[in-house]
Amino acid sequence: MKHYDGLALFSGGLDSLLTALLLMEQGLAIKCLHFYSPFFGSPRRVQHWREVYGLDIDAVDVGDAYVDMLRQGPAHGFGSAMNPCVDCKILMMKRTRGLLAEYGASFIASGEVLGQRPMSQRRDTLNIILRDAGVRGLLLRPLCAQHLEPTQAELSGLVDRSRLLGFNGRGRKDQLALAQKYGVQEIPTPGGGCKLTEKENTRRFWPVLRHVSSPVADDFRLADIGRQFWLGQCWLSIGRHQQDNEAYAGILRNEDLLFKVSGFPGPLAVGRGGRTWDAEAVRMAASLMASYSPKACRAAEEGRSIAVNITSNGQSSQLEVAPLRESLFKEPSWESARDELYALRKPGHVSGD
Ligand code: SF4
Structure with missing residues (x-):
């Protein structure tokens, strides 16, 4: 060398x-x-x-x-x-x-x-x-x-x-x-x-550090894709466009939940958080992600039923849902991340810029 x-x-x-x-x-x-x-x-x-x-x-x-x-x-x-x-x-x-x-x-x-x-x-x-x-x-x-x-x-x-x-x-x-x-x-x-210097990204990354017990680099890559939603330790990332949907492919784990509206164009969504997901959390996540498919929403308004495919650990299932934007899954805010970060400050810390 x-x-x-x-x-x-x-x-x-x-x-x-x-x-x-x-x-x-x-x-x-x-x-x-x-x-x-x-x-x-x-x-x-x-x-x-x-x-x-x-x-x-x-x-x-x-x-x-x-x-x-x-x-x-x-x-x-x-x-x-x-x-x-x-x-x-x-x-x-x-x-x-x-x-x-x-x-x-x-x-x-x-x-x-x-x-x-x-x-x-x-x-x-x-x-x-x-x-x-x-x-x-x-x-x-x-x-x-x-x-x-x-x-x-x-x-x-x-x-x-x-x-x-x-x-x-x-x-x-x-x-x-x-x-x-x-x-x-x-x-x-x-x-x-x-x-890490940007509020928008801190809003995305901070919940990973707070709620994932042993986060690794790929968790933060997921946090950097799509819209982020949290319900306790259940973490949902909903793709905003084709590029997000493609990016999920590189970091998807076998045990993740992959959501896709059946029969309509729309985003992919990834659920992470392992055993913290119960049936109600899965249903809410499916409803929320379906609400980001305009065609599915129109079809639901016309009285048609909307099915969401959910794949995890190599097994697929289907759930009928009403697309709903109102949800217990919430997008994390910069303000709550900032308050928690600032509460960690200790006198004498030189910290960053
Ligand atoms: S020194 Fe600060 S701004 Fe630069 S890469 Fe590290 S954390 Fe980011």
Whole structure:
């Protein structure tokens, strides 16, 4: 295997791109690692990035480890939504540290800029990440290195510290000028990319963490598809369009309940929650999902009966229902997720942004 000088975390954002280019300009061999999970990352774009930016990138799936961290409760708390930015960075740094030997690399580089984010890129937070990830001396932040203590790679002369930068604060002017210097044609758009920072996604994801006893990455993939409804621990996801219906195919489990209106076009729906589903919950779910089939609704108004096929564990059954939007199954709200998240906050937590 080719040996590298350093491993750079590459999110696909401008700062991580410039970090890699800045080090490569010194003639260093840099392997970029693109971490992904149900919440962030685009492994399908890796090939595109290789071509447009000339980077050497591997995609690394951290989904299950990430969900474990969420399940245990992030030690440094959540940010403004369900984003545990500090624990997220610690997790990625630890994973990268564990990969150094495999790539023959001796340092880690990341694109953080001092003061760019209100919480996760404050000086004290950057130090917490160094300490808790066990990467003090190993982690180089080339874009703001002039404001930080020299790392082992700089002290040994492997990295020329005089060619590292002293960016500071929230502006993107310096980054854009550097991108221009490197002739970057495709400037990544700022922000975006992490679903955990968004209210709409927190509303979807939080009930999974609250109600599923041992959630795994695929549970959060299901939460990201269709409309979400909960009744206690019974979880129903109703597809909004063909794309949602197709997405279910990749994550459907044998014990899930798959609902489909018989004889009319309409959505698919997936019920998850195992033994918590009783006959009444199944009937309500079938009624609710049938209400999202306009043709079934019209037929019911004309007095025709509506049947819903339900498949689970390889067995199919059929239930006659009236399509009903009124239901005990409720869509989770951002406000209730926010109240529960904020109640978890502890004094002294640096949390995320
Ligand atoms: S926004 Fe926060 S939680 Fe999301 S990927 Fe970035 S550091 Fe991680």
